[in-house]
Structure formats: structure tokens, C-alpha cells
Amino acid sequence: MQLRRESTATPAKRVPMVESVVRVSGGVVAFGGRPILHGVDLDVRRGEVMALLGANGSGKSTLVRALVGLVPLSAGQVELFGTPLPRFRDWHRVGYVPQRASAAAGVPATVREVVASGRLSRLPWWRPASRHDREAVERALETVGLAHRARDSVAKLSGGQQQRVLIARALAGEPEVLLLDEPTAGVDLPSQQAFADTLRTLIGVGTTILLVSHELGPLEPLIERAVVLRDGRVVHDGPPPSPVGHHAHPEHTHVHPHGARSEAGWFL
Structure with a gap:
């Protein structure tokens, strides 16, 4: 009878795989x-x-819009939480704040x-808002620092405050990933710093964040990884590159329009 020998080798340690939340493979877009x-x-x-960085016209916003199905791919594939985009239905897991949108939208409404409209993706049409829904709205307002303006008309808010309202609307849906397209463009430095505080809170609770920006400013210390686009191609994927030119000045704030290659910022 052959005796069975027990192995003395140390079993290989399994390294847990980190879940991919958003994936693009061979993405091509043409207009x-x-x-x-x-x-x-x-x-x-x-x-x-x-952070998704690059000059105006580099394809940053086009890429983010493709991630949520607003722009069709000519080739390649987008997956959200491992599901191909055409079959994805769990949109409450994704928060999206578009570029240069207005919270007022010409309709009288309070903050x-x-x-609260951010809860609609989680509410069946026949069910009224629950206590949990109301608490989610209050948490979102507190996260962006606007709980004290909750009863005010959004039309009375500054551009930076309206941007924070839109971020709160996305947060009210309790998303697992937040996609932000140029959230600090056209707002002053105090608003950018307030937004950085908001991001710091979200990072603390483990929210996945993809941020589109021309330059990072006060957000730079929060960014772990940067992908830089140039002419629709990825030219950098790693730590955020250092800004150059007058963008590197500590008091520079991005509140002015740029042409496609008019500035020496993240583009270089």
C-alpha cells in the first residue's frame, strides 16, 4: 500500500483582486x-x-459622456461594474455631474x-419618499456644505454653489462611483476649496471618483492617479504630472476660457 505524503510546501498567498468599477477597452468615438x-x-x-486631465479638445468630456452612454462608441466597449454598458441597468450606482450645467434650469425650485430629485433613480413611481430617502438628501446637503441653504431658491445661488447642488443631487442617490466633468471650471478659488473639502469627505467613505479637469488646483493633494489625454489618446497614466507655466503659480485659478491648445497646463 502506498502511503500518501503530506506536502510541506507553504501554500501560495492569494492576492485579492480589486474590483473594476469602470472599464473602457479600445474605445473609439468619431463625430x-x-x-x-x-x-x-x-x-x-x-x-x-x-483625475482625467488634458487640454480643451483632448477628448476628456467625450470619454466621460461615453461612460454613461451619452456618446456612442464607434468601436470598443464600456463596462460598468463588470457589465457591458448596453446591458447595465443599475444606474443608481453611478452619479454623474455634467460640465457647466445649471442647477436652476429655469424652473423655480429650492435647493x-x-x-431630492437625485433619489428618483431609486424610487418606483408609485412609492412616496421614505425616511431613508429624506435622510439621504440631508446627508448630501451636509456633505457639500449647503444644509443651511436648503430652503433657498437655487436661482439665488452663485455658480460655485449651484455646482455643489448638482453634486449633492448625484450624492443623494447614494452612488458607488461619482463621475464629475470639470466641476471647478469657472468658479472662484474659495468655491474650489469648498469642493475639495467635499471630495475629502467622499473619499473618507470609500466613494470611487473619476474627475475630469483641465487643471487640479486645490484638488491635487486628493488625487491618487491621473490619466492624461492628448488628441484623443492616453499619453500618461500614473501620478499626477506637475503643472507648468503660470498654471504652476499657487494663486492661479482656472476661471477663464481656453482654446484647444492655448495654454501650457496639463497638456504638456
């Missing part, structure tokens, strides 16, 4: 036959804080009413 994105690959992992 009117003109290519905007050229075979972009991107993988955002759970809990990551990533709380706008933020």
Missing part, C-alpha cells in the same frame, strides 16, 4: 467621420480617486427639491 477618441483603454478600480 461626422472625425475621430475624437482613438482606442482608449481605461480601468477605474473600486475606491480609486482618479432641497433639486437635491
Whole structure:
């Protein structure tokens, strides 16, 4: 009878895999036959804080809009939480704040009413708001520092405050990943610093964040990874590169429009 020998080898330690929240494989976007994105690959992992950087016209906003299905891919694939975009239905898991949107939208509404609309993706049409829904709205208002303005009309808020209302609306849905397209463009330095405080709170609770920006400013210390686009292609993926030119000045704030290659910022 052959005796069975027990192995003395130490079993290999299994390294846990970090879940991919957003993935783009070979993403191509073209408008009117003109290519905007050229075979972009991107993988955002759970809990990551990533900035998507580049000059105006580099394809940043196009890429983010493709992630939520607002821009169709000509080739390649987008996956959210491991599910191909055409089959994805759990939109309450994704918070999206578009570029240069207005919270007022010409409709009289209070700050709380706008933020509460962020719960609609979780509410069946027949069910009234619950205590949990109301608490989620209050938490979102507190996170962006606007709880004291909850009853005010959004039309009376500054541009930076309206941007924070839109972020609160996205947060009210309790998303697992937050996609922010140029959230600090056109707002003053105090508003940028207030937004940085908001991000710091979200990072503390493990929210995955993908932030589109021309430059980071006060947000730079919070960013773990930066992907830089140039002419629709990824040219950098790693630690945030250092800004150059007058963008590197500590008091520089991005509140002015740029042409496609008019500034020496993250583009270089």
C-alpha cells in the first residue's frame, strides 16, 4: 500500500483582486467621420480617486459622456461594474455631474427639491419618499456644505454653489462611483476649496471618483492617479504630472476660457 505524503510546501498567498468599477477597452468615438477618441483603454478600480486631465479638445468630456452612454462608441466597449454598458441597468450606482450645467434650469425650485430629485433613480413611481430617502438628501446637503441653504431658491445661488447642488443631487442617490466633468471650471478659488473639502469627505467613505479637469488646483493633494489625454489618446497614466507655466503659480485659478491648445497646463 502506498502511503500518501503530506506536502510541506507553504501554500501560495492569494492576492485579492480589486474590483473594476469602470472599464473602457479600445474605445473609439468619431463625430461626422472625425475621430475624437482613438482606442482608449481605461480601468477605474473600486475606491480609486482618479483625475482625467488634458487640454480643451483632448477628448476628456467625450470619454466621460461615453461612460454613461451619452456618446456612442464607434468601436470598443464600456463596462460598468463588470457589465457591458448596453446591458447595465443599475444606474443608481453611478452619479454623474455634467460640465457647466445649471442647477436652476429655469424652473423655480429650492435647493432641497433639486437635491431630492437625485433619489428618483431609486424610487418606483408609485412609492412616496421614505425616511431613508429624506435622510439621504440631508446627508448630501451636509456633505457639500449647503444644509443651511436648503430652503433657498437655487436661482439665488452663485455658480460655485449651484455646482455643489448638482453634486449633492448625484450624492443623494447614494452612488458607488461619482463621475464629475470639470466641476471647478469657472468658479472662484474659495468655491474650489469648498469642493475639495467635499471630495475629502467622499473619499473618507470609500466613494470611487473619476474627475475630469483641465487643471487640479486645490484638488491635487486628493488625487491618487491621473490619466492624461492628448488628441484623443492616453499619453500618461500614473501620478499626477506637475503643472507648468503660470498654471504652476499657487494663486492661479482656472476661471477663464481656453482654446484647444492655448495654454501650457496639463497638456504638456
